[in-house]
Amino acid sequence: MKDKTLQVLVVDDDFRVAGIHASIVDQAPGFSVLATARTMAEAAVHIANSTPDLLLVDVYLPDGDGIELVRTHNIDALVLSAADDAHTVRRALQAGALGYLLKPFPQKRLVERLDSYARYRHVMSGSPGLSQEKIDQGLAILHGSQTTSANSRSATEQLLLDALQGQEISAAEAAEIAGVSRATAQRRLAAMANQGxxxxxxxxxxxxxxEHLYSRPEL
Structure with a gap:
């Protein structure tokens, strides 16, 4: 089954900045912009009418503090702000933000965070009863680190290996199951094939x- 498109609410009082961030989201695979909001009040209306999967929130808004918006709603959020003091960053993380991007940042950085978030959601979804390995894997993906599993595979490679479990499939099929791009799947699978x-x-x-079909060797 193909994962649903993740809906993002962009909250920023500068309409030009909000438009740039919204454009990046719309171009990211698996994401779409639910709406943009310039104030806390506008954001609250959008959240009440259609709960987004992810918030991209500025700290300084005309009618309040964006970090409080994160704190008061049970919604995943990334804080995007020019505030570079440690106190604000800590407040954002304590409020439940999954990450903090310091403005201005290159487009690539937000694209990378969105990709990590999508893969994190993929790992942390499905049937109940997550193993500690899956939880560690999801957190490693979210924070851009590697898993600490015995085989020292990257989080992306482990997702692809999990996708191959018990079946022989193409790189495109593995990419859809693992929640990564087709190009990434092809590159990582080819490398792992060369390594045996x-x-x-x-x-x-x-x-x-x-067509290249990939599988895990029987032990």
């Missing part, structure tokens, strides 16, 4: 290039 971590078989059709 996964097996690859060529499937020839009636015409065109053969």
């Amino acid at each position: 971590v996964v097996e690859v078989r060529l499937k020839y059709g009636q015409s065109g290039r053969p």
Whole structure:
């Protein structure tokens, strides 16, 4: 089953900045902009009418403190602010923000955070009964670190290995299951095939290039 599109509410009093952030979100795979809001009051209306999956929130808003918006709503949030003092950063994290981006930042940085968040959501979804390994994996993805599993694989590689468990599939299918881009899946699977971590078989059709199918070797 394909993961749902994650809805994002962008909260920033500068409409130009909000528009830039909204454009980045709309271009990110698996995301769409629910709305943009310039005040706490506008944000509260959007949250009440249609709960977003993620908030992108500035700290300084005309009618209040964006960190309090994060604190008072049970919604995942990233704080995007020019406030560079340690007290504000700590307040944001204590309020429940999953991350803090200091303005101005390059577009690539927000894209990376959105990608990490999407993969984190993928790992932390599904049936109840998460293992400690899955929890550690999700947190490692969210914070851009590597898992501490015995095989020292990156979080992305472990997601792909999990996708291959008990089946032989293409890179595109593995990418959808793992919640990563097709290009990333192809690159990581090819590297692991060269290392002997996964097996690859060529499937020839009636015409065109053969399809690469990946699987985990039987122990």
